[in-house]
Amino acid sequence: MRYSIGDLARRTGLTTKAVRFYSDRGLVPPSGRNAAGHRQYDDVALARLGLVRTLRELGFGLAAIRKIVDGEATVAEVAARHAETLEAEIRVLRLRHAVLTAVAGRGSTLEETRHVLSADERRRLIGDFLAEALGDRPELAGIARTLTPELPEDPGPGQLEAWIELAGLTRDAEFRAVLRRLVDQHEGGLRRDLAAEVRDAVTPALAAGVDPASPEAAAIVERLGRDRGELRTWLGLVRDPRRERYVELLAVINGWAAPESLAPALDWLAVATAA
Template identity: 80%
Template structure:
């Protein structure tokens, strides 16, 4: 069966101009001409044209398509290379999306925009160095805090989601906050200064039922709960001054997003209650 350019266009859904273009470039050569000198195409040409259209819709360039239709390369070979190139492009686009999302959310100035972009583009080695510097400054070189340092270390995956990238940018910014570094340093000092490491867990266990029961933090029942913690109220207030900072909890939330962990349960309600119970 013989087809004209118009026949091919109707059968493939392409325009006559597109069919002529592919034919002129040798991708779909005619099998002959009719008596009027018009190009004619056979079934093989129709199949080639369908393949060309499919490959173009998948984003391949004419050079790659020519190699396939001429038998110089298989679709699988070209597909593997194209998929790898697209993966790289997708990562770049995700990075750009995260940067623009972060900039928009923060209402960033020109200088902040530069910082966000720089933080997002850091290599794995550079990210580790940034976090390592932060933890060394905040925790110091104390063997007893090595485990804590590991639990506070973000591990951004090789192919992070937009949410993980955005969380990394915010966490990295937080680590550069001198006030936050000082806060973590205070918490580290208190860790080794007499307050038991599990005090936060004890507070949660003691106060959560009181919150659920609606116990007034100014009531005698609340005072008994505070006494049961075995700490002087002044000492607890001092501890609260360090631990009850929204930046501490925000760091842990961002860390969970980056590392793919379950979202941490907020300690803020229990700390609010304890702060009120120890206020007098």
């Protein structure tokens, strides 16, 4: 059969302008012309036009469609590449949606939003924070890794909200100073496992209802084997609520289990060391 551009439009549901566009681009070439010089198309052109329409609805570009209709590539090959591109675009859109949701919910500033959107900016912010807080100490590389947030490619609103709050903490000069003093105390003899020792020694006492001002509590403090003055200085730093909040936010961002709060044990020990 012979079809005019109008016939093809009616049979495919496209506009005559769209049919003419695809014909002009060589995707649906005419098979000839009638006596009036108008383009005529055959059944092959009708089938090609149906394929072109389907591929366009799937989001394929004209260059990819040309390769398919000309037999230079299969639909499966082009679809695989197109699916990869779409997946990357979807990840970007999800991130933007989550960022907008978090920003709207928190009433975030432009500066906070900038720290969320750029992966390079996030790395720079955390790098500067850890460098100032921990110093250039190779032996603390492990601690630096455990304190590094890694926002996933497809974060949820909760992870983004946690990141925005954590980013604010990293810019807090007083908080940086607290961590730096904790590091200095570590180098001065208070080992990094002191927090674990306190948890192991004090948690049973808390559960048993031991009075922190009692002789039994004094014995627990003595078993820690630390000078009371050093302990009080350490407690003054480690009880800073920003430290525990940082750890909580870090767990949310990295998808870790929620950390056990050390605050009750530290509060008990603070009273015990002052008794």
